Amino acid sequence: MCGIAGLWSPTRYSEQTEAHAMKMADALYHRGPDGRGFHFDADEKLAMIHTRLSIIGLNSGDQPIHGVESDGTGGLVLTANGEFYDYKRLRGLLRTGGFDFTTRSDSEIALKLYRKHGLDFVKHLRGEFAFTIFDPEKQQLIMVRDRFGIRPLFYHKSGAGFFWGSEIKAMLAHPDLPREMCPRAQLHQMMQVMVPGMTLWKDIHAIRPGHMLIVTRKGDDFEVEEKRYWDAEFPLDGEHDDLPDEEHIERVREALVESIAFRLEADVPVACYLSGGIDSCSILGMAAAIQQSPVKAFTISFDDDRYDEASIATEMAEKAGADQDILRIKATDLYGKNFEDAVYYSERTFYNTLGVAKMLMSKHVTENGYKVVITGEGSDELFGGYAQFKADYFLHDPAYAESAAGEDMKKRNAIFSGSVLAERQISHPAFEEVMGFTPSWIQPWMLVLERVKPLLSDEFKEKLGDYDPVAAIAYSLDKSMLDGRHVLDKVQYSWIKTMLEGQILNWGGDRVDMANSLESRPAFLDHHVAELALRIPPHVRVRDGIEKWVVREAMKHVLPEVLYKREKFAFMAPPAHTDKAKAAEIDKLIGKWLNSEQIARHGIFDEAKLNASIEEYRKSDDHAQNTRKDIILNHAIALHAMDELI
Incomplete structure (x- = not known):
């Protein structure tokens, strides 16, 4: 897991470029505290940046990786963020085909596969990744993001050149990047749902999941082609795989075992996140069976019984023989500087402070000596889990x-x-x-x-x-x-294309995990698991009103009975209005970020109307309406704080 960034600037490359690149790398330190590397090419007017979190090949695999072949051809340069699974088998096949490797890193297979297959190489890649390959012969930069958008990657094109980064803050560290907020994006963030590819900053875009960009230099300008290489394609209604229940169950079980086994592979210890849901519990149970030794399990506990799942998680930990560590989060932990830090790392607003809680958990996990966790995201999206x-x-x-x-x-x-x-x-x-x-x-x-x-x-x-x-x-x-x-x-497809990447995998995943240099690996989002799930008939995914029925049956042997029978419960932090301590903390943020000066400076809200709404919220006891007001306040605070924090 790492951070990547760079620039290709025919008109602005100068003696200052290396200093600017250093600042861009500084902004990604949290993504890669174990090392940094640069590729500067004054002739090509190119700079490629990499910050490293060492997981595989600890003493070999520094990046950028150069792809000059034994016959002297190539000259490719790679910077990669993420993991490529099944890389040992692919290395063996590529070696047999005459390709040499200079590192033990899994990332190097991307260079060799590109050399062998051209742009079709992406279909051979399995994992969570965002990477760039520079091809000097074709004068092209190839940028690829994984199928679900687990790892982030952004870009900007202007007269100053072409810029990219794992996080927008790395790009904004360069003086040629515009910092103007997009009003349409601000409105989208106020309602939680973004258009795929949109960011808060005008003319800064996210590469969409399952897509690649082919950036070709044309004199002092660039031609940018976007190409979709994968999508969550469901069969037509009635054309799902018509198999006996037991065969569906066994296929899901086998696919998950393989996915989890790949994600247990690392040169550092691997832990699991454990909530009270069947997804993380299934992963813990299977990881314990595969590893045949106690697994470290990290659980969040909230100070509100209505939202807390720690007791169920503990029952699962005991059944799996796991070494459970519970982080107890109080009301005051979810606001103040922690809230602001979550905004900084997420680079977007969030409707619920679960992202703050997960950021605190990632800090706790790394403080306990772990760099990698396996997580349960994706199961609801693929197997019909949400209410x-x-x-x-x-x-x-x-x-x-x-x-x-x-x-x-x-x-x-x-x-x-x-x-x-x-x-x-x-x-x-x-x-x-x-x-x-x-x-x-x-x-x-x-x-x-x-x-x-x-x-x-x-x-x-x-x-x-x-x-x-x-x-x-x-x-x-x-x-x-x-x-x-x-x-x-x-409904699953529409959610996968919007909320999965924009919410679950952002402020609920990579961005708050990597805030503390923690690599999260969502085993359900292995594309082999996904392609199997998409072909399972709806009535097998949801059977007689029971969500994720096929997953429950596949994992029945590792789950406690109470969990096997439990309905999906949305995992979120208690909203601010649910107790006085949280209300007092959000009031402090309102005073700091929604005061008259801030409202006037940003110009988003009518001050009188916003203040009237806040006063109504403070006096109301309507749970549904207050929950909605909590959402609006979380978004409004973050929008006003964003440009000052980043």
């Missing part, structure tokens, strides 16, 4: 037409009303056009948008014009991947 997914299944699938299952589920999940579950139905014509219905997962954020719009200043509204963020999200989806699909497949 919002079931809500649409119950609502739109004829099998549930006369059932009260949807209403029963909402009652059981009432605590999440106002956040991940909408308290009333709402629709949008763009989603009706693209998907045939408005998915339940976006409806809470549409309700947030309804609450936000009246608080905006006239100046900010003028900047937005008639821009419709919900329509922009809907039209960003590839309709050809939705047409003819089952309703469950549609």
Whole structure:
């Protein structure tokens, strides 16, 4: 795991470039504290930067890696962030084919595969990665991001050149990068959901998951081609794999065992994150069986029993014989400087302070001597785990037409009303056009948008014009991947393309883990597991209202009975309004970042209307509405803090 950055600047490359590159590397220190490397080429006007967190090949594998072959051809240069699994087998095949290796690093296989297969090399890569290859013969920079966007990678093109980085702060460390915020992106962050590829900063873009960029120099300018090499393609409705239940169960079990085994491989100790959900518990159980020795398990515990899952996690740890470490997080831990640090590392706003809690956990894990954890993200996305997914299944699938299952589920999940579950139905014509219905997962954020719009200043509204963020999200989806699909497949696909990368894997994953130099490896998001999951029939993923049924059955032998039977419970931190200590802490942030001076400087909100909304929130005891106000306040504070912190 590492940080990468760089610039290709035909018109601005100078004696100052190396000093600028050093500052860009400084901004990525947390991603790679074990070393740094540079490739400076004044003839090509190119600088490539790498900061290293050493996981594999501890004494060999410094980057950039140069790809000159034994016959003198090549001259390729690689900087990579992440892990390539199954690399030992691929190294053996490549050696047999006449390719030599100069390091023990897994990253070097990308160079050899590119030399052998050209741009088709990405289909041979398995893992979590974001990397760049410079090809001097073709005058091209090849930039690749993994299939789900587990690892971040951003870019900017202007007259000053082409710039990139694992984090935007590394790019902004260069004086030629614009720092202007995009009003449309600010609105999207206020409602939580971003358009794929969008960032808060104008003209700075994220490479989309499953995509590569081919950047070709054309004199002093660049031609940028975006190419999709993978997508979460569900089969047409009725064309899923028609197999006996036991075969589906066994295939899932085998795929997960292989994925977890790959992610246990490292030259440093590997731990597991453990919550009270079946995903992390399944991973811990399988890791213990594969490793055949106690696994270190790290658990977050909140000071509110309604949101705390530590007791269930402990039951799983005892069953697996794991060495459990519980980090107990108090109300005051989630705000103040910790909140601001989470904003700094995430480079975006967040609706819930779970990201703050996970950042504190990553710090705790590294302080206990671990650099790598295996995590459970992705299971809900692939196997139909979220309540919002079931809500649409119950609502739109004829099998549930006369059932009260949807209403029963909402009652059981009432605590999440106002956040991940909408308290009333709402629709949008763009989603009706693209998907045939408005998915339940976006409806809470549409309700947030309804609450936000009246608080905006006239100046900010003028900047937005008639821009419709919900329509922009809907039209960003590839309709050809939705047409003819089952309703469950549609909602899973739309979530994977938006919220998985923009939320779960960002401020809930890589960005807050790597804030403390911790590599997280989500085993369910191995693309071999994913491609298997996509072909499983909806009624096997969700059976008789039981989410992730096939995963439960596959992992039944390692799960405690209470967990095997437990309904999915959204993992989030208690919102600010749930106790006086949290309310007092968020009030301090309001005073610092939402005061008259800050509101006037940023021009996003109408001060009188925002203050009236805050006073109403302080006096209200409506849980759903206060949860929504918590969301708005979290976003508003972060938006005002962002440019000062980064």
